Amino acid sequence: MPADFISSLFVFILSAFLGIELIKRVSPLLHTPLMSLTNALDAIVLVAAIIIAGRHETRLSTILGLIAVAASFSNMVGGFVITDRMLGMFKTGKPAKKS
Amino acid sequence: MNPADIQQLIDVTYIAAAIGFILAIKWLSSPVSAMRGVLIGEIASAIAVTATLFDPQVTHYKWIIITLIIGAGVGVPLGLVKMTAVPQRTALSHAFGALSAALIGVAEYYVAAPNVPKFEMAEIGLEVIIGSLTFTGSVIAAGKLQEWLPQRPITYKGQNYVSLTVLASALILMVVLVVHPEFTHLFPAMIGVALIFGIMLVTPIGGADMPTVISLLNSYAGFSAALLGFVLSNKVLIVAGALDGASGFILSVIMCKAMNRSFTNVLFGAFGQVQPKSAGAKEERPVKSASPEDAAAILAAANKVVIVPGYGMAVAQAQHKVRELYDILTKKGIDVRFGIHPVAGRMPGHMNVLLAEADIPYDRLMEMDSINGDLPQTDVALVIGANDVTNPAARTDQSSPIYGMPIIDVDKARTVMVIKRSMAAGFAGIDNPLYYLDNTLMLFGDAKKFVSEIVQQLSGSGH
Numbered sequence: 001m002p003a004d005f006i007s008s009l010f011v012f013i014l015s016a017f018l019g020i021e022l023i024k025r026v027s028p029l030l031h032t033p034l035m036s037l038t039n040a041l042d043a044i045v046l047v048a049a050i051i052i053a054g055r056h057e058t059r060l061s062t063i064l065g066l067i068a069v070a071a072s073f074s075n076m077v078g079g080f081v082i083t084d085r086m087l088g089m090f091k092t093g094k095p096a097k098k099s
Numbered sequence: 100m101n102p103a104d105i106q107q108l109i110d111v112t113y114i115a116a117a118i119g120f121i122l123a124i125k126w127l128s129s130p131v132s133a134m135r136g137v138l139i140g141e142i143a144s145a146i147a148v149t150a151t152l153f154d155p156q157v158t159h160y161k162w163i164i165i166t167l168i169i170g171a172g173v174g175v176p177l178g179l180v181k182m183t184a185v186p187q188r189t190a191l192s193h194a195f196g197a198l199s200a201a202l203i204g205v206a207e208y209y210v211a212a213p214n215v216p217k218f219e220m221a222e223i224g225l226e227v228i229i230g231s232l233t234f235t236g237s238v239i240a241a242g243k244l245q246e247w248l249p250q251r252p253i254t255y256k257g258q259n260y261v262s263l264t265v266l267a268s269a270l271i272l273m274v275v276l277v278v279h280p281e282f283t284h285l286f287p288a289m290i291g292v293a294l295i296f297g298i299m300l301v302t303p304i305g306g307a308d309m310p311t312v313i314s315l316l317n318s319y320a321g322f323s324a325a326l327l328g329f330v331l332s333n334k335v336l337i338v339a340g341a342l343d344g345a346s347g348f349i350l351s352v353i354m355c356k357a358m359n360r361s362f363t364n365v366l367f368g369a370f371g372q373v374q375p376k377s378a379g380a381k382e383e384r385p386v387k388s389a390s391p392e393d394a395a396a397i398l399a400a401a402n403k404v405v406i407v408p409g410y411g412m413a414v415a416q417a418q419h420k421v422r423e424l425y426d427i428l429t430k431k432g433i434d435v436r437f438g439i440h441p442v443a444g445r446m447p448g449h450m451n452v453l454l455a456e457a458d459i460p461y462d463r464l465m466e467m468d469s470i471n472g473d474l475p476q477t478d479v480a481l482v483i484g485a486n487d488v489t490n491p492a493a494r495t496d497q498s499s500p501i502y503g504m505p506i507i508d509v510d511k512a513r514t515v516m517v518i519k520r521s522m523a524a525g526f527a528g529i530d531n532p533l534y535y536l537d538n539t540l541m542l543f544g545d546a547k548k549f550v551s552e553i554v555q556q557l558s559g560s561g562h
Contacts, residue, residue, distance in 0.1 A: 001218055004332040012325055015338045018121060019345030025128045028353075028441060028466050031448030032185060034127055034346060035317055039192045041120045041140055042343040045199050045324050047113075047151040048331055052206050053166070054157025061206035062159075066166045068199035068206075073170030074177065075195045076144055081178025082188065083137050089182075089455040090130040092462050 033086045040079025046072040102155040112150035113335035119143025182456045186445040187244035193320045194237035200323040201230025215280045224273035226326035228293040233319040235297030250306030262299040269293045309445045311354040311365045318347025350447045357441035359504040389540040395556030401478035407438045411484020415546035422457040423554045438470035438507045440488035471508050480512035484546050490531045515539040518549050
């Protein structure tokens with residue numbers, strides 16, 4: 001078992017527990033933006049894609065890495081754009097707006 | 100700076116990014132701080148990505164820049180879709196996320212193959228299997244939501260056994276690869292089988308179960324990213340993946356509870372098949388119907404109104420007309436609120452986003468549990484495009500397939516009005532006793548047209 005595995009597991013378990021506690025507190029009102037935001041954050045796999053594409057080890061690994069760069073960056077950009085848009089729509093304010 | 104220093108600096112930015120991600124989700128707890136949450140998430144991602152571009156391992160930039168531009172070119176339009184299309188966009192982004200995680204795993208494998216240490220092989224194998232099945236599963240889900248594929252469940256006899264056999268084959272191939280890393284030709288076979296399993300996983304699931312499925316796929320996409328973090332010993336991937344995975348997991352649990360069903364039942368139950376009629380002799384019962392004029396008069400005489408929207412409202416694109424109705428009733432001093440069932444719509448929270456887009460203040464949008472206590476004191480409950488989530492049989496009829504599912508108790512309001520195209524049963528094919536109650540009025544017609552007729556009546560009556 002690689003030494004890294006234990007420290008990775010450590011980080012994973014703590015993050016998962018923290019995630020569960022935090023996400024439980026997210027208002028159901030915002031469950032759709034929650035999903036698009038976590039999607040955008042998850043797109044951080046982009047950093048791994050950049051490294052594998054930029055290392056240029058084999059042609060195959062470079063091509064796969066580049067596809068991953070495009071796919072994950074599109075998730076990152078799209079996820080933040082749509083979350084921003086959705087949250088901008090949630091307005092409080094007094095009833096009786098003008099129609 | 101020497102490469103080791105740069106590497107350390109990059110790691111520091113990854114820690115900063117992880118903190119940013121955690122704060123982003125923390126601040127999403129309320130609509131007031133949510134915008135700040137998105138901003139810190141954006142900053143955190145930007146810092147980590149920028150730092151990575153300076154990683155000494157990265158030597159070739161040209162194609163990375165080009166593919167980043169392509170990614171932005173795809174991502175921005177996908178961020179600008181209409182709110183009704185958000186569920187399919189989300190499914191597609193699960194597909195992209197899983198695809199990138201799987202491809203990076205595949206690349207890592209082929210760089211090292213055939214000398215892959217056993218433990219690493221197991222990590223890569225699991226990661227690629229989950230990533231691949233999430234990819235095809237999400238593509239199918241997106242296709243169903245976009246209505247390119249039939250929304251109804253597609254099933255055949257013995258399906259669950261076939262699907263499980265396929266999943267087992269993928270896992271067996273992985274185990275063989277762990278034991279015999281030199282059998283590199285098995286790797287593509289394992290990917291192929293996992294891709295097929297993803298298709299088989301989602302095809303039998305019906306449109307109305309999409310909120311659960313989309314949450315489950317979200318969770319898988321997150322866990323595949325976290326597993327990739329294990330493969331690469333990259334902690335920021337583990338943090339982001341665990342947060343995403345936990346989020347999808349919690350949402351699926353909430354969705355399952357809201358339907359009183361288990362995971363296995365959603366995944367393997369193929370709900371929405373022809374259900375046996377519970378206790379026959381239900382046909383030919385009288386219903387009372389009403390015209391827009393009647394409906395407008397009843398609404399105008401009410402003090403408290405609760406509107407219960409469902410997916411039908413989104414299909415009819417009626418949300419903006421509903422906003423007009425909300426405005427006109429509110430101006431008359433009537434208290435109007437919305438009762439939102441957790442599984443209304445095609446993904447968690449979908450109704451809230453649609454109503455927020457139509458400029459309805461979010462403090463008027465009530466969760467099921469908080470509105471149910473108020474329904475007995477409500478004058479009019481207006482159901483628009485919702486069916487099964489208002490079916491009182493879920494409370495009373497033990498033989499009903501949806502018995503035990505929490506519902507919005509509209510039947511307890513003094514008057515219930517249901518806008519519906521016809522008496523056809525809902526997606527589950529279950530008769531709704533609500534429609535035959537003495538205090539229920541059926542408003543037959545298209546949701547958008549009917550609501551606008553009510554609005555006309557209300558504004559025409561002068562005030």
